[in-house]
Amino acid sequence: MKYITPDIKLNIQTEKQFSTEVSFDHHMLIWFISGDTTVTQADATYTLKAGDIFLVPRNLLITVSNYSYQSVVMHLTVDRLKAFYEKLPPINIKPTYPHIRHFNPHPLLQSCLASLLPYFDMPATLPENIADLKLTEAITILRTVDPSIDHLLGNFEDPHKLDLMDFMEKHYMFNMTLEKFGYLTGRSLSTFHRDFKKKFNTSPQKWLTRKRLELAHYQISKKKQRPAEVYLNAGFEDLSHFSFAFKKHFGYSPNKIAHYS
Numbered sequence: 001m002k003y004i005t006p007d008i009k010l011n012i013q014t015e016k017q018f019s020t021e022v023s024f025d026h027h028m029l030i031w032f033i034s035g036d037t038t039v040t041q042a043d044a045t046y047t048l049k050a051g052d053i054f055l056v057p058r059n060l061l062i063t064v065s066n067y068s069y070q071s072v073v074m075h076l077t078v079d080r081l082k083a084f085y086e087k088l089p090p091i092n093i094k095p096t097y098p099h100i101r102h103f104n105p106h107p108l109l110q111s112c113l114a115s116l117l118p119y120f121d122m123p124a125t126l127p128e129n130i131a132d133l134k135l136t137e138a139i140t141i142l143r144t145v146d147p148s149i150d151h152l153l154g155n156f157e158d159p160h161k162l163d164l165m166d167f168m169e170k171h172y173m174f175n176m177t178l179e180k181f182g183y184l185t186g187r188s189l190s191t192f193h194r195d196f197k198k199k200f201n202t203s204p205q206k207w208l209t210r211k212r213l214e215l216a217h218y219q220i221s222k223k224k225q226r227p228a229e230v231y232l233n234a235g236f237e238d239l240s241h242f243s244f245a246f247k248k249h250f251g252y253s254p255n256k257i258a259h260y261s
Contacts, residue, residue, distance in 0.1 A: 004119045005131040007075040014068050021063050021174045021235075023184070027076040027153060028056040029138055031113040035069025039100060042170035046100055053109050055142070057098035057152055059159055059184055061174045063233070072113050074138055081153050084139050090154025091147070098152060108141045161186035165199050172211040173235045178204055212236065213249045220257050227254035 002010040007026075013035070036049045039056070040063040048054060056062060058078075103109060116134060119126050142149050162185045171181075181204070182192030196204045216234040219225045231242035246254045 002120045004116070004122070004126040005128070007077060007080070007135060008116060008131060009073050010120045011071045011073050013070075021061065021176060023061050023176065023180060024056060024058050026078065027058050027081075029074040029076060029142070030054055030056065031072045033070040033072065037069060038065045039063070040065070041100060044099065046102055048102070051105060053103045053106075053113065055101040055103070057100070060098050060100070061171050061176065061184065062100070063174065072116055074135060076135070076139060076153065078156055080135060081139070082156060084136060085154050090150035101146065101149070101152070103145060106145050109145060112137050112141055159184050159186045164195050172208055173215060173233065175235045175237060208235070209245060210249070213246055216242070216246065216254065217250065217257070220254055
């Protein structure tokens with residue numbers, strides 16, 4: 001990882017393969033230089049390759065699965081966007097469901113992001129005023145390429161209180177803390193626990209474990225996947241914990257069902 005400012009970095013991933021769940025505090029504008037990745041949100045999957053440019057909205061739960069790659073990343077922070085929109089008010093702001101924006105090759109975006117590459121080899125720190133200009137340029141180009149982007153970039157509110165049952169059914173496989181689930185559904189941790197008990201008549205942790213194990217069981221028995229291939233996508237951190245929980249819940253190990261399916 002190389003930073004030229006706290007908000008502009010060159011991300012270099014050298015692991016052969018990995019999968020992780022993330023939710024960013026800021027919008028992330030990303031340009032893939034090499035390699036490829038798969039990004040999954042609750043209702044869509046995107047396969048991204050060298051040359052692709054995409055924007056990941058803040059507070060969006062996603063799973064990232066990829067091989068080795070390099071990418072340029074710009075953090076579009078709330079403070080920076082507020083300062084930008086004070087001078088150029090957003091147009092037609094209205095609530096929309098956040099989703100990953102995948103931009104077709106566009107010369108303005110490509111040239112803006114490519115112009116950052118020489119700065120990563122500079123021995124000195126990039127002057128702050130130049131970094132500010134590059135970030136402002138990126139925001140301006142995004143508004144030019146996609147006029148509807150104001151609905152996303154110009155919305156500074158925290159997540160509203162969402163339908164808990166609908167959200168959890170779509171996102172239970174994401175390995176997030178209960179505090180994060182609460183925040184993303186517009187609730188404090190205590191309110192999240194109380195509302196969850198009313199909706200599901202059980203605790204969040206028990207419900208999440210059961211749902212994740214049922215998903216893993218389906219993937220192994222019906223999709224013919226191996227336990228080592230499914231435990232991360234089902235929301236478990238390591239294979240040994242997954243195998244223990246699976247056997248405790250179903251009465252047999254995941255390897256047994258994989259062997260006979």
